[in-house]
Amino acid sequence: MSKKIVIIGSGFSSLSASCYLAKLGYDVTIFEKNATIGGRAGQLKKEGFTFDTGPSWYWMPDVFERFFKDFDKSASDYYTLDKLHPAYKVFFKNNESITIGDSLEKIYETFEAEEKGSSIKLKKFIKTAQNNYEIAIKDLVYRPGVSVLELVTKETILRVGQFFSTISKEIRKDFKSKKLIQILEFPVLFLGAKPSDTPAFYSFMNYADFGLGTWHPRGGMYSVITGIKELAESLGVTIHTHATVEKIIVKNGCAKGIIVNSTKIDADIVLCGADYHHGETLLPPEYRQYSEKYWERKTFAPSSLLFYVGFDKKLQNINHHNLFFDTDFEQHTKDIYDTPKWTEDPLFYANFTSVTDPKSAPEGYENGFFLIPLAPGIEDTNELREHYFDKIITRFESLTNQNIRNNIIFKESFCIKDFIKEYNSYKGNAYGMANTLLQTAFLRPKLKSKKVQDLFFTGQLTVPGPGVPPSLISGKLAAGLIQNHYRYDEKLKHSIPT
Numbered sequence: 001m002s003k004k005i006v007i008i009g010s011g012f013s014s015l016s017a018s019c020y021l022a023k024l025g026y027d028v029t030i031f032e033k034n035a036t037i038g039g040r041a042g043q044l045k046k047e048g049f050t051f052d053t054g055p056s057w058y059w060m061p062d063v064f065e066r067f068f069k070d071f072d073k074s075a076s077d078y079y080t081l082d083k084l085h086p087a088y089k090v091f092f093k094n095n096e097s098i099t100i101g102d103s104l105e106k107i108y109e110t111f112e113a114e115e116k117g118s119s120i121k122l123k124k125f126i127k128t129a130q131n132n133y134e135i136a137i138k139d140l141v142y143r144p145g146v147s148v149l150e151l152v153t154k155e156t157i158l159r160v161g162q163f164f165s166t167i168s169k170e171i172r173k174d175f176k177s178k179k180l181i182q183i184l185e186f187p188v189l190f191l192g193a194k195p196s197d198t199p200a201f202y203s204f205m206n207y208a209d210f211g212l213g214t215w216h217p218r219g220g221m222y223s224v225i226t227g228i229k230e231l232a233e234s235l236g237v238t239i240h241t242h243a244t245v246e247k248i249i250v251k252n253g254c255a256k257g258i259i260v261n262s263t264k265i266d267a268d269i270v271l272c273g274a275d276y277h278h279g280e281t282l283l284p285p286e287y288r289q290y291s292e293k294y295w296e297r298k299t300f301a302p303s304s305l306l307f308y309v310g311f312d313k314k315l316q317n318i319n320h321h322n323l324f325f326d327t328d329f330e331q332h333t334k335d336i337y338d339t340p341k342w343t344e345d346p347l348f349y350a351n352f353t354s355v356t357d358p359k360s361a362p363e364g365y366e367n368g369f370f371l372i373p374l375a376p377g378i379e380d381t382n383e384l385r386e387h388y389f390d391k392i393i394t395r396f397e398s399l400t401n402q403n404i405r406n407n408i409i410f411k412e413s414f415c416i417k418d419f420i421k422e423y424n425s426y427k428g429n430a431y432g433m434a435n436t437l438l439q440t441a442f443l444r445p446k447l448k449s450k451k452v453q454d455l456f457f458t459g460q461l462t463v464p465g466p467g468v469p470p471s472l473i474s475g476k477l478a479a480g481l482i483q484n485h486y487r488y489d490e491k492l493k494h495s496i497p498t
Helices: 012-023 061-069 104-114 118-136 154-158 167-174 178-191 200-211 222-234 276-281 292-297 329-337 382-400 416-423 468-485
Strands: 004-008 027-031 043-046 049-052 081-083 088-091 097-100 215-217 238-240 245-251 254-260 263-266 269-272 303-311 321-324 348-351 366-374 408-414 455-457 486-489 494-497
Touching: 004 012, 004 254, 012 027, 012 222, 012 269, 012 468, 043 303, 043 408, 049 303, 049 366, 061 468, 088 178, 097 104, 097 178, 104 118, 104 178, 104 200, 118 167, 118 200, 167 178, 167 200, 178 200, 222 238, 254 269, 269 468, 303 382, 303 416, 321 382, 329 366, 348 382, 366 382, 382 408, 455 468, 468 486
Parallel strands: 004 027, 004 269, 027 238, 088 321, 269 455
Antiparallel strands: 043 049, 081 215, 088 097, 245 254, 254 263, 303 366, 303 408, 321 348, 348 366, 486 494
16 A cells, blocks of 8 residues: 655645655645645636736746656646747836847847947856856756755855855946846846845846746646646546645654544645645644744745736737836835835836737736735735725836726735735745745755654745745655655565655
């Protein structure tokens, strides 16, 4: 009989882990408290409109492809990808904007037009970023964060200085245009930290942006979730929704199952893919690895104020992805990380998938997804939500030169309180724990519990970090640790801890 594994949560990392574990022969069951799977990567359908409610950027297509290849499949077996032309548009003050093309050559031309000589510097910068990408994404991030020695390779030793400089410093050495600096600093925001606190080695995110391009899975990011679900179920994974995990059962220092909707579920191994902090609250206090003070000291990635808006007309002067950097970039990051509060004039992001994916809105209509990054843990009220919606819509109308307020059919919001309620998210964070120097690799919360045998964790608060591709990798790493920790003896019919 195969060993039984229960997985808490159904986000990208949990689904990923379930596939690897099922392939290895484990009996795998996922328990999801919400009505639908996907965790933060949800979907909203309303009045003929379809919205991704969480992740909306499809970067690093090679990571997705590597995942599916592990099962002799391809992403194209489950969904269709379109490369966005252009990748995105960035709006600045004084009605200025820069459009990022779908190839490096187009981007070099764009930079040169903004700042003479910058294209040559960008080529050098991207070459370094590509080298870092080859080291990080094809090697380092696939290590489980067990030891500092995982980071010690010939390649990282040669680049040790990049771990002690920052993205912000390196970019400012070569580029003078504030617009170009902001565009180059933008990708590391996906890592959940200020560019001035992010090691220069993470320039590999710029290669992910400019070198590999921005893609869109038809039907939205949720089509990736449904694709992985299909794969998981074909491998034998069972998924239960409306299944709230209330407790992790511990006996004699070993995880022996979970309590779900007041019902005991026995298991040999428990894998928690829910928010790490929440997962530990499911344990008796003496079995928790990290104190509340530990979590308080950590730098968390932002939360977000999100709006899902249906418009009864096609909008003008927009692209699929749009960034609004017409206010003070540095002040907004300070208001997130240094002195947490609602910033006066926030940066914001908007996407309209109906620009390139017509089925996501009724014909002649547009769907709008608006996001304001926020500090986790701050006040969240309906009055604040409305106040900030009014702020960004006023600026949106001015910057895109159109009136849209009277064309809003409906809008729904999602913010800190909802992240806590729906995902048990620590302080309502949206992206997990930031990847700062002191929160990288082996310095992040561990994949394997140090206090409870047979208990493991996965997701964006552990290794390797925030984002969808890292979450897929986290699932693989957790499954690998479980497999390495146990050696199955066919004759004795039991797993032997190594």
